[in-house]
Amino acid sequence: MPTADVRIVDDAEDLAARVAREVALVLDSAVAQHGFASIVLAGGRTPHGVYEHIAATRRRDVAWDHVHFYWGDERHVPADDDRSNYRMACDALLDALPVRREHVHPMPTGVAPEQAAEEYERTLRAHFGTDWPTFDLVLLGVGADGHTASLFPGAAALGEFRRWVVATTAPVEPHERLTLTVPALTHGRSVFVLATGAAKADAVRCGLGSTSDPRCPVSFMATTSGRLVWWLDGAAAAHLSNQDRGEAQ
Ligand code: 6PG
Numbered sequence: 001m002p003t004a005d006v007r008i009v010d011d012a013e014d015l016a017a018r019v020a021r022e023v024a025l026v027l028d029s030a031v032a033q034h035g036f037a038s039i040v041l042a043g044g045r046t047p048h049g050v051y052e053h054i055a056a057t058r059r060r061d062v063a064w065d066h067v068h069f070y071w072g073d074e075r076h077v078p079a080d081d082d083r084s085n086y087r088m089a090c091d092a093l094l095d096a097l098p099v100r101r102e103h104v105h106p107m108p109t110g111v112a113p114e115q116a117a118e119e120y121e122r123t124l125r126a127h128f129g130t131d132w133p134t135f136d137l138v139l140l141g142v143g144a145d146g147h148t149a150s151l152f153p154g155a156a157a158l159g160e161f162r163r164w165v166v167a168t169t170a171p172v173e174p175h176e177r178l179t180l181t182v183p184a185l186t187h188g189r190s191v192f193v194l195a196t197g198a199a200k201a202d203a204v205r206c207g208l209g210s211t212s213d214p215r216c217p218v219s220f221m222a223t224t225s226g227r228l229v230w231w232l233d234g235a236a237a238a239h240l241s242n243q244d245r246g247e248a249q
Contacts, residue, residue, distance in 0.1 A: 002241065004208060004246050005229045008237045012049055012196040019054035019194060019231050024061035026190055030136040031066045031135050037136045038068045038127075040180070041074070041093075042149065044084035044141035046194045051093035060123040063139060064097040068127070072140060072185060073150035074107035076116070076167075076176035083174055084109070107178045113167035117178055121165040124184070131187075133164060138188035145171075146203040146216035150179035157181060182220045189226040193218060195236040204232060205239040 009015045009166060023039070030037035041047065062234040075083050075092055094104060105123055108116045124133050140148045150168055157168045157179060164184040169175050185191065195204050207218035208230060237245065 005227065006208070006237070006240070007105070007218070007229060008230050008245070009231070009233055011233050011235075013232055015194065015196055015233050016049035016053040017048075017057070019050045019192060020058055021052065022192070022229075023054060023139070024058040025068055026137045027062045030154065030189075031063050036068060038060075038070065038133075038137050039116075040070045040072045040138040040185070040188065041089045042072050042139045042141045044090060046141045046196055048088060048092050050139070050194065051089060055093050057187070065100045067099065067101065068103045068105065068185060069094065070105050070124070070135065071107050072138060073177060073179040074109060075150075075170075075174040076109050076178060077174050079106060079109060101205035108167075109178070113176050113178060115167040117163075117167045117198045120178065121163060124164055129199055133187060135224040136190065138185055138191045140185070140193045140218070140221065142200055142203050142207060142218045144199045144203055146206055146218050148193065148207075148218040150177035150223065151182070151217040151220070152156065153215050153217060155214075155217070158217055182223065185242060186221060186224040187226070188224065188249050191221055191224045191226065191228045192246055193228070193230045193232070196233040198235040198238060201239040203246060204236050206231070207246065208240060208244040213235055233247040 026235040027037040074085050077083050077085050107120050157166045162176045168177050170177050206216035210219040213219045
């Protein structure tokens with residue numbers, strides 16, 4: 001299992017700019033290699049800042065009409081609801097880029113959660129075949145409690161290693177959620193975990209300092225089979241040991 005690559009930058013603005021650049025490099029390389037690219041988007045303020053930077057500064061760096069967009073998790077709310085991760089990504093990113101609408105694959109929240117999970121898994125299996133989804137890039141935020149996507153501490157979903165998508169619940173509103181499972185997330189060719197602010201310092205420490213701890217779901221990302229990069233600002237990295245910092249750039 002490769003050690004995590006830890007990138008520590010000054011602040012949230014610097015992180016958004018650096019990650020936006022790296023996202024464009026990964027997607028551009030993927031399109032050059034196999035004619036298209038696939039990215040998993042996350043919800044939350046930290047990913048939102050990255051999306052705004054991509055929309056503002058990376059429009060010319062990627063053949064966006066060759067990129068497929070998926071979601072790592074979704075709140076089970078209507079697509080036009082202010083709390084929707086799909087709506088947030090459209091507002092901050094997709095509406096500003098020349099993407100092809102048929103390449104945008106939101107989680108279906110118009111049906112019951114369990115049915116939505118099954119439908120989304122069918123969508124992914126149709127695109128990736130039957131092994132595991134090998135997304136070119138998976139973006140993930142981290143909650144102060146150590147959750148990532150909608151995998152929350154102690155969730156049964158953390159023990160799901162056969163299915164790719166499951167319905168689950170969150171301790172915070174909106175409670176009903178859809179989420180990719182650990183294996184679906186960790187078979188990505190690159191996985192970026194994004195965290196800024198002092199409130200995330202403990203979650204980052206446990207996420208980098210342990211593996212597959214149900215009390216800290218982001219620690220399951222240590223099982224990533226491809227490249228795992230933690231993008232942190234100084235405040236979120238404040239509780240890391242020198243060893244955990246790895247090859248901090
Ligand atoms: C969601 C996200 C969630 C988010 C983290 C970090 O649906 O809310 O997928 O996992 O990425 O909670 O969010 P912040 O960056 O806003 O702290």
